Every structure is written in structure tokens, then in C-alpha cells.
Amino acid sequence: MEKIKINKEACIGCGLCVHNLNNYLExxxxxxxxxxxxxxxxxxxxxxxxxxxxxxxxxxxxxEIKEA
Ligand code: SF4
Incomplete structure (x- = not known):
């Protein structure tokens, strides 16, 4: 299965992704x-x-998350 990952070193908090993908991100x-x-x-x-x-x-x- 796949999951979204955020690089916190890079994220500037612009909010675009949280707005577009509010089922996946906060x-x-x-x-x-x-x-x-x-x-x-x-x-x-x-x-x-x-x-x-x-x-x-x-x-x-x-x-990609490997299933156990
Ligand atoms: S779209 Fe904006 S809030 Fe989302 S990860 Fe990129 S910089 Fe951060």
C-alpha cells in the first residue's frame, strides 16, 4: 500500500496540499x-x-509501505 510522506525539512507550510488533500493531510x-x-x-x-x-x-x- 502507499501513503503520503512529508519532508518537514522542506515544507514551508504554504497550505496548498492540506487544502487540496484534506482527507490525507492536516x-x-x-x-x-x-x-x-x-x-x-x-x-x-x-x-x-x-x-x-x-x-x-x-x-x-x-x-510504498510493505505489508507484513
Ligand atoms: S504544498 Fe506547501 S504545505 Fe504542502 S508540503 Fe508543500 S510546502 Fe508544505
């Missing part, structure tokens, strides 16, 4: 994007990839 206490630890629904993949492209600091990635 703001943390520092005002940066924080993943909601949710498996990516294939139907949402296109929107997620578009948001990844538009992140100004390339802080968003999709991570």
Missing part, C-alpha cells in the same frame, strides 16, 4: 503539513500526483 502544531497515516485510494492518485507537482518545495512524496 497542519501540525508548527503549521506544516502532516500526513493522516491513511492508505492512498487509487481513485485519489491523480489528484495527489498533481499536488505533489505543485508543492513549491517538493516536500511531498508517496511512500
Amino acid at each position: 497542519f501540525d502544531e508548527m503549521g506544516q503539513a502532516e500526513p493522516l497515516d491513511k492508505e492512498i485510494n487509487p481513485n485519489d492518485k491523480k489528484e495527489i500526483l498533481e499536488t505533489i507537482e505543485h508543492c513549491p518545495t517538493d516536500a511531498i512524496t508517496v511512500e
Whole structure:
């Protein structure tokens, strides 16, 4: 399965991804994007990839999680 990952070193808290993907991301206490630890629904993949492209600091990635 796949999950969204945020590079906190890079995220500037612009809010774009939290706004676009509010089922997957929220703001943390520092005002940066924080993943909601949710498996990516294939139907949402296109929107997620578009948001990844538009992140100004390339802080968003999709991570493959190996199932146990
Ligand atoms: S779009 Fe990028 S910089 Fe903006 S809040 Fe999301 S991860 Fe951070």
C-alpha cells in the first residue's frame, strides 16, 4: 500500500496540499503539513500526483509501505 510522506525539512507550510488533500493531510502544531497515516485510494492518485507537482518545495512524496 502507499501513503503520503512529508519532508518537514522542506515544507514551508504554504497550505496548498492540506487544502487540496484534506482527507490525507492536516497542519501540525508548527503549521506544516502532516500526513493522516491513511492508505492512498487509487481513485485519489491523480489528484495527489498533481499536488505533489505543485508543492513549491517538493516536500511531498508517496511512500510504498510493505505489508507484513
Ligand atoms: S504544498 Fe508543500 S510546502 Fe506547501 S504545505 Fe504542502 S508540503 Fe508544505
